[in-house]
Structure formats: C-alpha cells, structure tokens
Amino acid sequence: MKLEALGWSPQRQEAFAAYASEGLLPGRVVGEHRTHFQVATGFAEVSATITARHRKEAAQRSDLPGVGDFVAVRLSPDDGNATIETVLPRTTAMVRKAAGEQRPQLVAANIDVIFIVTALDRDFNLQRLERYLALVRDSGAQPVIVANKSDLPHDAASTTNQIAMIAPEVPVHAISARGARGIAELERYFDGNRTIVLVGSSGVGKSTMTNQLLGRDAQATQDVRAHDSRGRHTTTHRQLFIRPQGGAIIDTPGMRGLEQWIETASIDPLVEELEVLALSCKFRNCRHDTEPGCAVRAAIASGELDAARVLPLLRGAR
Numbered sequence: 001m002k003l004e005a006l007g008w009s010p011q012r013q014e015a016f017a018a019y020a021s022e023g024l025l026p027g028r029v030v031g032e033h034r035t036h037f038q039v040a041t042g043f044a045e046v047s048a049t050i051t052a053r054h055r056k057e058a059a060q061r062s063d064l065p066g067v068g069d070f071v072a073v074r075l076s077p078d079d080g081n082a083t084i085e086t087v088l089p090r091t092t093a094m095v096r097k098a099a100g101e102q103r104p105q106l107v108a109a110n111i112d113v114i115f116i117v118t119a120l121d122r123d124f125n126l127q128r129l130e131r132y133l134a135l136v137r138d139s140g141a142q143p144v145i146v147a148n149k150s151d152l153p154h155d156a157a158s159t160t161n162q163i164a165m166i167a168p169e170v171p172v173h174a175i176s177a178r179g180a181r182g183i184a185e186l187e188r189y190f191d192g193n194r195t196i197v198l199v200g201s202s203g204v205g206k207s208t209m210t211n212q213l214l215g216r217d218a219q220a221t222q223d224v225r226a227h228d229s230r231g232r233h234t235t236t237h238r239q240l241f242i243r244p245q246g247g248a249i250i251d252t253p254g255m256r257g258l259e260q261w262i263e264t265a266s267i268d269p270l271v272e273e274l275e276v277l278a279l280s281c282k283f284r285n286c287r288h289d290t291e292p293g294c295a296v297r298a299a300i301a302s303g304e305l306d307a308a309r310v311l312p313l314l315r316g317a318r
C-alpha cells in the first residue's frame with residue numbers, strides 16, 4: 001500500500017524528514033488495542049508498542065498515539081518488534097474531556113470530516129446531536145450530519161427544521177444505509193484520500209454505513225453482535241479502515257467511552273494510568289506479574305505507582 005492511500009501528504013513528509021535519517025519508517029496508526037497499536041507503513045502492517053521515554057514525556061494521555069496518528073516507527077531487526085518513536089503533528093484531533101476530569105483522551109487524530117450519524121426514528125434526539133456538534137467543533141474537522149433510516153416512518157420536515165435551527169451551516173444527508181439509499185452522496189467527502197470518522201449512538205447504523213462505504217462486511221452490525229457469544233468485546237477496538245476506492249473510515253463501535261462521555265461518565269484515573277503504562281510493557285499480553293520488561297511492575301518498584309492501591313486492581317484483572 002502506498003503512503004498516499006494512508007492519507008500521507010507533502011506536509012507530513014516534511015514533518016517526517018528528520019526521522020527518516022534516523023532510520024525510522026513513516027506509518028499511520030490504524031488500530032488501537034489495550035496493549036499495543038497496529039501501524040500501517042507503506043508496505044506492511046506491524047504491531048507496535050511505545051517507548052518508556054515517549055510515555056514519560058507525554059504530559060497527558062492525549063499526547064500518546066491514537067487511531068489516525070501519523071507516526072515514526074522503529075523496527076527492531078533482532079526480534080521484529082516495532083516501537084512508535086514519535087507522533088507527527090496532528091492537523092485535527094477529536095478529544096474527549098469529561099467535565100471535572102484532568103486527562104483529555106484522544107478519540108481519533110487527523111480526521112478531515114466527521115459524520116454525526118443519527119437515526120430518523122424515535123432515537124432522534126436534538127440535545128444529543130448538540131453535544132456531538134460541540135465535540136466536533138473542538139476537533140477542527142468538518143461536520144456533516146447523516147440522518148439514517150430514512151426508510152422508516154418519520155416527519156422529514158420537522159427533523160430538517162430542527163437540525164437547521166441548531167446547525168444551519170452543517171450539511172445534512174438523509175439516507176438509508178440498509179437500503180443503500182443516499183450512500184453515493186457521501187462518496188465525495190472522501191476525495192483526496194480524506195479520513196472520515198463516524199460518531200453517533202449505538203444502533204443508529206454506523207456499522208451498516210461503514211460496510212456500505214467500504215464495500216465489504218468489515219464491521220459486525222448490531223443484529224450480528226447480538227448473537228455473538230463474546231458480546232461487544234469483539235468490537236471494542238478502534239480501527240481505521242483504508243478504502244480501496246480512496247480515503248479512510250474510522251468507525252466507532254469501539255468508542256463506547258465516547259458514547260458514555262456524551263451521556264456523561266468518567267473513568268478511574270488509576271485504571272487509566274495502568275492502561276497507559278501497559279502500553280510500554282515488553283509483551284503485549286503482559287499480565288504484569290513476573291514477565292520481564294513489565295512497565296507496571298517497574299512503576300510499582302520505583303514508587304511511581306502506589307502498590308497498596310494498584311495490587312488489588314491487578315489481582316482483580318487477572
């Protein structure tokens with residue numbers, strides 16, 4: 001895959017130039033897992049961790065890599081491990097910052113357009129739409145409202161009026177993802193290999209839309225998820241899909257955190273700190289027990305983490 005298909009641009013090449021001379025490779029974070037990142041480079045996809053130095057220098061969680069980030073990676077010739085050495089400057093960033101919480105979290109980086117997906121059935125909720133619009137405005141990306149399920153009975157004029165009242169400048173598309181009606185109108189937002197993120201409540205049809213826009217079944221839709229014995233766990237990872245037709249999509253079944261935040265909630269800061277530390281454990285399936293190169297154990301040993309508070313949490317997780 002060419003770097004351009006990943007959304008690489010001359011400006012990014014310029015930002016990356018200094019790292020090329022250090023033997024690093026350019027790439028884009030396409031997957032974010034609890035313990036590692038998936039990075040697409042120009043020719044392969046690798047699993048990468050972050051360096052301890054990178055983790056320590058990050059003033060806040062949102063300084064760490066996230067889906068959509070352009071990065072410089074080092075491939076180790078001895079063990080094939082990859083580490084993200086640097087996150088290149090972001091053009092846009094969608095950040096979740098709950099009230100009263102000090103630590104902003106990155107939802108997705110370098111997004112050009114955000115589809116705020118809502119359903120034209122009884123789920124339609126103007127207040128929620130307003131909260132999504134506020135989140136999108138802060139990100140720097142272009143908002144587009146997609147009103148899905150136009151095949152269901154609804155009062156089109158009233159909905160359109162309500163949307164126009166709170167967001168007169170935002171384009172609105174009424175579509176039916178299941179009937180593939182109106183999907184073609186959305187193609188132009190991908191022009192120039194742009195990156196689009198889909199946000200919206202669970203059940204509005206984001207996975208159905210993602211599959212339509214990708215031209216393949218990449219995401220399990222809710223009908224399928226309901227019958228999945230592993231439940232929602234299979235879709236909690238954030239993923240960026242490169243489209244063969246150009247452009248990229250980030251779907252948000254994995255952004256449950258975002259949904260919770262939109263509905264107001266918060267995360268235990270200690271749990272979050274552990275998650276961040278675990279990103280630089282040597283092994284990605286580290287149980288923070290006796291494994292070598294465990295960043296969590298190292299932080300307990302150095303007193304950076306309070307053993308009395310952390311050990312019960314770790315035991316609970318195992």
Ligand code: GDP
Pocket residue numbers: 148149150151152175176177178179200201202203204205206207208209220221222223253
């Ligand atoms: P997500 O949770 O936002 O990813 O939503 P899904 O894509 O899983 O869709 C939730 C449910 O809505 C599924 O049962 C879909 O089949 C259904 N759905 C999606 N798009 C449409 C549509 O355009 N019309 C109707 N009637 N149902 C739809």
Ligand code: ZN
Pocket residue numbers: 278281282286287288289291293294295296297
């Ligand atoms: Zn560990």
